[in-house]
Amino acid sequence: MSILIDRDQGISSPALVPADGDLARDRGRGELTIGLINNMPDPALKATERQFMKLLQAAAGPRRIRFHCFSLPSVKRSPEAKWHVESEYSDLSDLKQQKFDGLIVTGAEPVAPELDQEPYWRDLTDLIDWAKANTRSTIWSCLAAHAAVLHLDRIERRPLPAKCHGIFDCDAVTGDFLTRAAPAPLKISHSRLNEIAERDLMQAGYQVLTRSAQAGVDIFVRQYASRFVFFQGHPEYDALSLQREYLRDIGRYLAREREAYPHLPVSYFDAATEEKLARFEKRARHQRHPALTNELPALTLRADIAAGSAAAALFRNWLQYLGTDAEVPLPAR
Template identity: 90%
Template sequence: MNVLIARDQGIASPALVPAEDDLARDRGGAELTIGLINNMPDTALKATERQFMKLLQAAAGHRRIRFHCFSLPSVTRSPEAKWHVESEYSDLSDLRRQTFDGLIVTGAEPVAPELNQEPYWRDLTELIDWAKVNTRSTIWSCLAAHAAVLHLDRVERQRLPTKCHGIFDCETVTGDPLTRDAPAPLKISHSRLNEVAEDDLSRAGYEVLTRSAQAGVDIFVRQYASRFIFFQGHPEYDALSLQREYLRDIGRYLAREREAYPALPLSYFDAATEEKLARFERRARQQRHPALTNELPALTLRADIDAGSAAAALFRNWLQYLGANADAPLLAR
């Protein structure tokens, strides 16, 4: 997938993207090339594309962004999702034949007990090594962040006693251009079963930018030839992303695809909805059947979740960093 993004126009479909020569004749501002390595589960695959395209379009300013989608070929896919990737995404081998200013690498649904046992581990570690010297900056999200620090510095993630799931207030730890003019606190969605500890990151030379009293480390960075930015959370999530995950997990519980009933996302649903969902949970534990999903109550989110405001500032600042360094030569190809 090769999409042209600009703030003053709609997002062009792949068939409408101008050729490189056409763009060179009519630039109207600096152009950046950004790749998305989308490894999210099948149910979130297309939503993730849309979320990042919308964020980049809102943050683009006068810039035009040439946006390419890829996915690691070793990520297990359903036939429908595999068809979407094969027909709409660029082949991963094309990544190494082009110059990218920035890269965004998402996490994936874990299927193995250890990260280095995941079927996509080799592909992912090769990508980490490539991005260090072939991008100006790369964002590593959630599981991809855990994989990157494990591969680079042997920083091990730790299993949490319960899933970190909800919207958390994150405070700025140190001044950095990435968090300039960001709202305080940053309200960030987190959805993970593991974490990397701040002490381990600091000992390995990483700089923590934001943290939450409840969720721990949020954003941290390290400078290589490329500036690596790590998100333990999901600032790109839209208002309904956590709801979709929660309902998916309820469906899996009722279908006996998971044993534990999912906990409510923190600071997400309003009080009346939490009461209704608690009643539904008691019923689901007694009448465990997939058909019960048809009787889920109407859901209302809290009014103060402020979805997207933190991501808008973070991605605007990231694009400014890429634009300011666009003329600097990359160290390797």
């Protein structure tokens, strides 16, 4: 997938990339080339595309963005999702033939007990090594962040006693440009079973930018030829992303595809909804059957989740960094 995002362009029907003759003109207006390596699980594949497209469009200001979608070929896909990737995405081999200002790399659903045993591990580590020298900056999201620090510095993630799932208040702990003019606190969605400990990051030379008293480290960075930005959370999530994940996990519990009933997302549903869901959980534990999903109560989110406000500020600052006059390295051959 290769599309052009313009400030005034709606993305429900994205425009095609202009002819090559327009390239010099667009570069002069501050065009950026961004790649999304979308490895998210099949149910979230298209939603992740839309979330990052909307986010980049909102953050771009007067800039134009050439936006290319890729996915690691070794990520396991259903036939439908595989068809979507093969028909709509660019081939990963094309990535190294172009010059990218920035990359965004998402995580994938784990299928192996250890990250370096995942079927996509070789493809992902090759991408990490390439991005260090061939982008101005790369964002590594959630599991991709965990995989990147494991490959780069052998920092092991640690399993959490319970899933970190909800919206957490995160505070900026440095004056870094990435958090400039961001709301305080930043309300960031987290959805993970593991964490990278701040002590391990600091000992290896990473800089922590934001943290949460409940969720721990949120954003951290490290400078190579490319500036690597790591998100343990999901600032790109829309208002309903956590709800979709929570309902998916309830469905898996009722279908006996997972043993534990999922915890409520933190600071997400309003009080009345949490009470209704607590009653539903008691019933589900006694009447465990997939048909019970049809009787889930109506759900209402809290009014103060501020979905997207933190992400808009973070990505606006990131695009401004990409658009500065510093030279972007040419692709390595």
